[in-house]
Amino acid sequence: MPGSTTSRPRGLLAARRRSPLLRLVALAAGLASLTFLAALAPAAGGEASGVTSAGALQDGCRRCKGRGVKDCPKHDDIDRDFEGRVLFCSVAAGCEDCGGTLVIDCDRCDGGPESAAAEERRAAITAWMERSEVAKHFERNVPRCETDHFELVLDVAGKFKVGRKKIDGHRLMHLVADDTSFVAAGVAEHFEVKPEEDYFAKMRMWMWPTSKDHVEAVRAFMNTSARGDFKLLGRDPVFSVWQEPGLFATAQGIRTVFTHNASHMLVSNLLRELDISPHGGGWLDAGLGHWHEYARFDRSVQYCIEEASALDNFSNGVWRAAIRKMCERAASKGRTLLPSLFNKTTTSMTAPEQAICWSFYDWLVAEHPSALRPILMGLKQKTDARELLKEHLGMGLLKAEEAWREWVSDTYPKKEKTR
Numbered sequence: 001m002p003g004s005t006t007s008r009p010r011g012l013l014a015a016r017r018r019s020p021l022l023r024l025v026a027l028a029a030g031l032a033s034l035t036f037l038a039a040l041a042p043a044a045g046g047e048a049s050g051v052t053s054a055g056a057l058q059d060g061c062r063r064c065k066g067r068g069v070k071d072c073p074k075h076d077d078i079d080r081d082f083e084g085r086v087l088f089c090s091v092a093a094g095c096e097d098c099g100g101t102l103v104i105d106c107d108r109c110d111g112g113p114e115s116a117a118a119e120e121r122r123a124a125i126t127a128w129m130e131r132s133e134v135a136k137h138f139e140r141n142v143p144r145c146e147t148d149h150f151e152l153v154l155d156v157a158g159k160f161k162v163g164r165k166k167i168d169g170h171r172l173m174h175l176v177a178d179d180t181s182f183v184a185a186g187v188a189e190h191f192e193v194k195p196e197e198d199y200f201a202k203m204r205m206w207m208w209p210t211s212k213d214h215v216e217a218v219r220a221f222m223n224t225s226a227r228g229d230f231k232l233l234g235r236d237p238v239f240s241v242w243q244e245p246g247l248f249a250t251a252q253g254i255r256t257v258f259t260h261n262a263s264h265m266l267v268s269n270l271l272r273e274l275d276i277s278p279h280g281g282g283w284l285d286a287g288l289g290h291w292h293e294y295a296r297f298d299r300s301v302q303y304c305i306e307e308a309s310a311l312d313n314f315s316n317g318v319w320r321a322a323i324r325k326m327c328e329r330a331a332s333k334g335r336t337l338l339p340s341l342f343n344k345t346t347t348s349m350t351a352p353e354q355a356i357c358w359s360f361y362d363w364l365v366a367e368h369p370s371a372l373r374p375i376l377m378g379l380k381q382k383t384d385a386r387e388l389l390k391e392h393l394g395m396g397l398l399k400a401e402e403a404w405r406e407w408v409s410d411t412y413p414k415k416e417k418t419r
């Protein structure tokens, strides 16, 4: 908002609050009326130095600390922080007092330097709300928010435990928004993303209250039918699930599934609209999916596995020591771990196989970060993955496996710290 506060003629703003009579007086009498108004509003005193300039009434008053607006009392500091990190939020926009601008007009003066920005913000929020297909379709203010790279719907019921606190769905939506922003920043770093040119769409991620709403949303917005979870990668990525009791009953369950899938979606849309998993890039795709989840939560518990079951799990999501052990066992039997994975898609891998991909990706990030973008670019052009390793790491797959395993035994602990 800062930066645009002084360009708007103040007459428009002041007109909203003044009586028609005062407005006429102000317009007709110019400077004389300014003095007149100042006399009417004692709280506007102390601005004597501004009276001679045309912007006198834009200086606010002592009550609003010279802002022209006051903080809307409906939002606490935590809300303000959260709202400040998203572009728009429908829950904030639903505030009857401020319409999501988080400020209300000062009732003691005719505005100040922040008034114009608040007006502009209100107009932008209104336009955003009117654009929403989701709200239009469901005929209600569905809880949703937008960030630089995501449009999130988190239409969930109940309270969620986070640490020792209980939070509502709105706050959880903002935690999820922060999680997806964290992932976007990580993906940007790994693949040297230029946001303006490398993405083709915003990622849409939805969690609906019931399976009925989910099916309805997928039918209405995707023009297709889905009985289970819905995930579309590549062009215009969409992820849709519903708040099944059990599966998504906790804040952690919801946050991890959004965080994990956010990375698959971003990368599928990056550089070229193509999911690399069916084109020899399952190992990279699986690896990065777990990597960002692990970076955010210090573990990874979400698996994209066809026909996934509750048994799909590797070492309770805490992997470094377990991977180290797996590498040592493979070494003692003279077995390799990577080659068979290079032919698999993400969803056809087992949980331990996905964990291996995570670790291999972990090694690439640590030891060969500048190879990530060209490797992804190559996979998007459907170049053979083994060729890409040779070209960008200077080693074939077997040599890469050797180097990765060596790095694992140098850097991963023998035992995880107890939590």
Ligand SMILES: [Zn+2]
Pocket (backbone or CB within 6 Å): 060, 061, 062, 063, 064, 065, 066, 067, 068, 069, 106, 107, 108, 109, 110, 111
């Ligand atoms: Zn004021």
Ligand SMILES: [Zn+2]
Pocket (backbone or CB within 6 Å): 082, 083, 089, 090, 091, 092, 145, 170, 174
């Ligand atoms: Zn919000």
Ligand SMILES: [Zn+2]
Pocket (backbone or CB within 6 Å): 072, 073, 074, 075, 095, 096, 097, 098, 099, 100, 102, 103
């Ligand atoms: Zn408000």
Ligand SMILES: [Zn+2]
Pocket (backbone or CB within 6 Å): 260, 264, 285, 286, 289, 290, 302, 303, 304, 346
């Ligand atoms: Zn995954």
